[in-house]
Structures are given as C-alpha cells and as structure tokens.
Amino acid sequence: MSEIPLLLGRDPDGKDVRADLADAYHWLITGRTRSGKSVALYTILGQLAGRDDVIVAGVDPSGIVFNALGQQLGGNSWRVQTLREASRCLTVLTDLVEMMDARIDDLLALGLDKFDDFSFSRPLVLVVFEEYPGMLEALKGYDQASGAKPVDRVSGKCQSAILRLALEGAKVGFRLVVCSQRGDASILTGILRSQLAVKLTFAQDIDGVNMLHPGLDPALAGMVCGFEPGQGLIETPNQGLTMFKGDFLSYTGLRRIARNTNGV
Template identity: 30%
Template sequence: MKWLRREPTAVDLDSAEAQALRDAWDRACRGAGLVRKVDTVSGGTEIVPALALVDLAERALHVRLEPGMTVGDVRGLAPRIAPYLGAWGLRVEPIGNGASVVVTLLQADPLGTGPLPCPDAGPVLIGVDESGSRLIVDDPSSIGHAVIVGQSGSGKSGFLYALLSAYARYKRAGYPIRVDGIDPSGILLRPFPGSVLGFADPGAVEEYLTRAVAEMDDRISRIPANADELPQGYDYPLRVVTVEEYPAVLRYLDAIDPKMGKRIRALVARLLSESRKAGMRVILVAQRADASLIGGFERAQCSFRLSYRSDPDAVKMLHDADPSVIAEHSRALPGIGLLSVPGRSLIRVRTPWLAGEYAEYVRRVNK
C-alpha cells in the first residue's frame, strides 16, 4: 500500500524544527564569521561551534565553543547571527567555565518600548538589562567618574533626574553626599546650591573648578598614613561634581578666552585623575563625545560610561562593541542606553524615568 502515508507526529515536527535551527545556525556562523579556520592536507576548512542541544521550549541553543572562542565573540556577532535564526536578537550566557554558552532566541526587544518607573526608595536604580535584572547600586561611592552622552530627547536628562534625585534621597537618609556643578542651561542643577548656573559670569566656571581642585588637594593631604583614600564622613562627604553639557562649556569659554578654556581642561583633568581617592566623583554630560573635547584621557578616567542614541562614531569612542551593535544603537528608543562598567561586558539597559519629569525631579530633590 504505497499510497498510504503516515501523518507526521509532534515528535517529527519537533525534529524537523530542531534540524532547521541546526542548519540555520551553521549558515549563520559561517555568514557572520563565527568559525575556527583549520588548514588540512586538502585545503582550508571552517569549523562551526557545535550545537550540543536545541531546546525548542525555551528557544535556546546550547553551543560548544571551538578552541580560542570566547563568550564575547558570540555576543559581538549576535546581531549578525540573529536574522539567520529568525530572531529579533540573541541573549548569550556562559555555561561553567565559558567553554559553552546558551544562546536564547529573542522574538522581541526584551527592554520593551515603555518607560521604566523610577522608585523613590531603596538603592540607586541604574536600569534593567535584557534579562530583566535590575542593576542597582547600594553605595553611591562605588560609581566612579562617569561620562553620559546622548542626543537631545534620547533619555539622558531623564536618567540624570533619576540619579541625582536618588543622591538627594540618600542625603536625607543620612548618607554623607554633596552634589553641585556647572550647568550652562541652569536647569539640571538648579535644585542644588553651590552650582554655577548659566554663563552670566564666565569667570565663575573657573572659580568653581579652582575651588574644587583646592578642596581635592586639601582632602588628599588629610588621607591617613595607613590608607590610600580619604574615609567618607560628614566632614568629608562624597562630593559629586557634575558638568552639564561639558563640550558646550568648553566651546563657550574657548570663544571668550582660549587660555581660560585650556585652564578649564587642566582643572577637569586633575579632578578626573586625582579626586577619586579624595572622595570626589566627576560626571561629564554631553550630547556627543567629541574626541577634541572629551579626549582619550577623560574617557579613560571614566569607568562608568553610558551612551544613549547618538551617531556611531560617538558611541564607538566610549564602548568596545561590534560595529553592528553600535550601528543599531544609533536608532535606539528614548531611555535605552549602552553601559560600560568595570567587570562587566557591555550592557544594553533601559534606564529609569520619572513620571512628571522635571517637576517630579525638583519635588524629590527638595522634599
């Protein structure tokens, strides 16, 4: 009865889907260059990292990496591999010592499209990552010098409202912290006394930074003989020096007096290179990290780097990432950033946003 055929069972369909993913994985790795090249007597050949398991329920691939491959290699090429697998993107996590990885196929952006509400209690919320994990900071002093960049409307100001209002909350709870800085628009730092707001007196910018450096030198002179940094306390609180739109500050002062602009750069450079051990932190804010204004030295001193939507060249200066990741980020929705911090691979995050925006920010700082 050759005309009688057996209807495929669920097992057959699963097997077919699993084999289709294996075939797609092979094509994807070859197309993206995730291969180990080996010379043989018959010529060169490419070896694709093998699939140890295809988990259809979780839409996950368990992959054995080839010698010399790292988790970072797979993550870097994930944006190029995902389309072959019919996925929006990939989540790559190591197994054990990193010789294998789990590659989860994401059907949609795990960061979603809506804002992340900002809490008014608990630790400082930096954001959530693509796995849904909250990135929090219990002690603000653990955040090093920071550079935060992004085009207008990309979410940069929203994050700063959330961060600085959290610092104000910590201060009310008894944590020794002081926030002030330089703000050309006079909006961001208006709730914080001691800040230089606007450019009515250009000399006030230099005076402010000169005083900050003098305070740093005084603090360094008071570091105990058995310590390499100044203990925090009410006499010497963590001081956060925020420079809003730093490139605009430099351009304005260069136009008025190029020598003053050079002095400002030198003062900021001293704060970045020496003030951490004195219990001080610098936050540089910019729409774009122009190399001529935020150079390699400044970037190297900033261990916390957060980039919102910007042009690829600007993002590339702050993050070590695959070009396809950087290109995709140039179209990111508001509130989505790329975060580089010590000890972690590049993190794609959705950062918190205050409902009520500026009015809520002022209320939280001043309550």
C-alpha cells in the first residue's frame, strides 16, 4: 500500500500533526476569510510537488493556486483555472467521473475492493475545490445568463459529478479537498458533507463549528471562534480530534517549490 505522508502542523504539545493522503478519505477545509484555508492547501500541495504518483485536478475559481503549480502534479488538463467558461468546469468534472468509472471497471475486473497502490500509471487524483461556494455561485450565474432549462443547467450537473466522485471515488484513488467558508447545508448538501471525513476547521462562528464537530466540548468550540489564522481543529477517522497550528507555506514558497521541482 502506498503512503503519501503529509505534515500539517503541530498540536498544543508541539508534536507533529500528520495525515496520510493515501488513507481513503476526502477532506473538508473550512473557516472564515483569512482564517488559513488557502495556506493549509499550499502546505499540502507543496509536499506533493515532484511526486509522480499524485495528480492535482479540480476547480480554482481565481486560478491562483493552480497557477502556482504550473505543470507540476499532472499539469493543467484536469484543472479549471477560470470560471469565465463555466462549461469547461463541466467538461473537466465529466472527464474525472469517466476516469473514475474506468478505474471502477478495472477494480471489478481484477476482483479487488480498492486500489491503494499509486504509481505513474495509476496516480492518486487529488480533486481540489478552492472556494467551493464561489464556484457554485459562478456556475449558477452562468446558468441564469444562459437561460438554460433545469435539465441543462451546468450547476446541477457539476454538483452531481462532484457527488459521484465523493461517493465512489475514494476506493479507486480519488481524494476530494473542499475549501469553503462554512460547511452548512446551503453550501454543502448533507450527503456530500458526510463524505468529507478529514476536517480542518479554522476560525468561524460557533454554529459552523458545532455542525462540523457534533458533541464538541462547548469551551473548545468557543475557542475555535477566536482562533488566529492557521490555528484550527483537525478531525480524522484514524486519529480523532485535536487542536493544531498549521505550518506556514507562503504563496511564493509554493511557487518556488513547484518551479524548482523537476516536472514529471
């Protein structure tokens, strides 16, 4: 089984907080604006640069994160860097679902229940949604402007594709990372949220914290609301819940790593 180790930061005792991207879970990164979501994403991506067993796909409405990666981690073919052409979002997501379906066929043909060995020929596919709510709004705006009938709307089709990737993709090497200010139902349907088992929760209002971590000690939940940028909770199925301070990788740092790493 492959290991794709990530160092995310330190817990309050100064111990390393790690996660293995090869573990078959999707991720949800939430927090108010400037709470540390994008930096957490840079930290993750910076550690993947140079790997030939991971590709990075997804939708980055502002294009900034993917622009830093350049041709690293699979290049641009699976990435949407602007929503000026919302139809490209649907094309890329449809292609990803097709790749997933082909892998599911392989899995069944081989009589396996999951793929957990990743390589150049069958890489782990990290599907990043930086600014998920912004993507949804842009797609809905596109549908309104085009006057499409409900069945033809790209927003609904894109959301269906994302849900399929979330529900069926983990066993064949797809990992979603959804970044959002909040995790509530107006943004993430309950069924999608329930699939995002690794949660990085940065500062946000108390209702958001409680919804993401039901049963959390009220004193701790209150602390999260006042966390500084980069301070958060991490909850994973394997390691439970802990406070942590995320490692800092700047945007220029990510760019430098991506540029200095030989493209594969």
